[in-house]
Amino acid sequence: MHMKLGLIGFPIKHSLSPWIHNQFLEKSGMKGTYSIMEISPDNTFEQELERIKESGLDGFNVTVPYKKQIINYLDDLDKNAEIIGAVNTVVCKNGKWIGYNTDGIGYVIALRKNFPEIFHDKKNRILIFGAGGAAYGIYYGLKSEGFTQIDIANRTHSSAKAIAILGDNNVETSILSLDEAQESINSYNLIIQTTSVGMKPNTEDTIIPIKSLNQKSVVSDIIYQPLNTRFLMDAKKTGASIHYGHTMLLYQAQYAFELWTNKKIPIDNMDQQLKTILE
């Protein structure tokens, strides 16, 4: 079987997804291709999608800025993706396109792999910085795992409030300003940075300066360019454990590949290899 896979988004010329999925293809023993299909915002999205449809793909990933827009062109939508309101993986089957979201689940799997002890107490206090698409997926992924205390800190209160609506009676969520988060950061067991603040080239920026933390806390940043964000480096200095952003990239890809092929490929040393590429 020859799998025809790919990625749409903009800009994506430097995406790491081809590297990851080509390894998965090789390890699976399947033949196939994973193509970069950049769609410039100047082009008509609909026309570009028509061309992609004609090319007969088995599946493709969707990245910024099309994760929401793609939903209008799908034949079916997985429940998770519907709730999160964004799609990063499309399965093409019998001419139909079905949308999924593997980002939040990818984050949760990566976290469990690296810090399984966090999952032993679902009352662990969690703080998410940001309220964009990634935050939606992660909040929903952690809620689905049964965590009961997930707070959100964001520059804009209203967008954080919109995420909290995804919760239910089993989850307590407070919305914090960035200043409030800075003051109470010591009280969290898991802190997750999901905004774009600190991403290359603005590597000096940080969502909040970290001075002290609960030493037992785990701090994640989903940014992987650079791998060592200022946020993570500040956290490391306090003695907290840090969880790098490239692991989410790997595990969301693993789950996407499984949706396309029904094969779950072990990550093994790809974690270390990708880290080396990014360092």
Ligand code: ATR
């Ligand atoms: P995505 O959907 O890819 O996650 P997004 O929707 O642009 O990206 O969300 C980006 C997140 O980063 C938001 O939480 C945004 O905060 P606002 O809701 O207030 O816009 C946050 N963000 C981006 N730039 C920021 C900055 N300079 N300071 C604070 N927060 C910022």
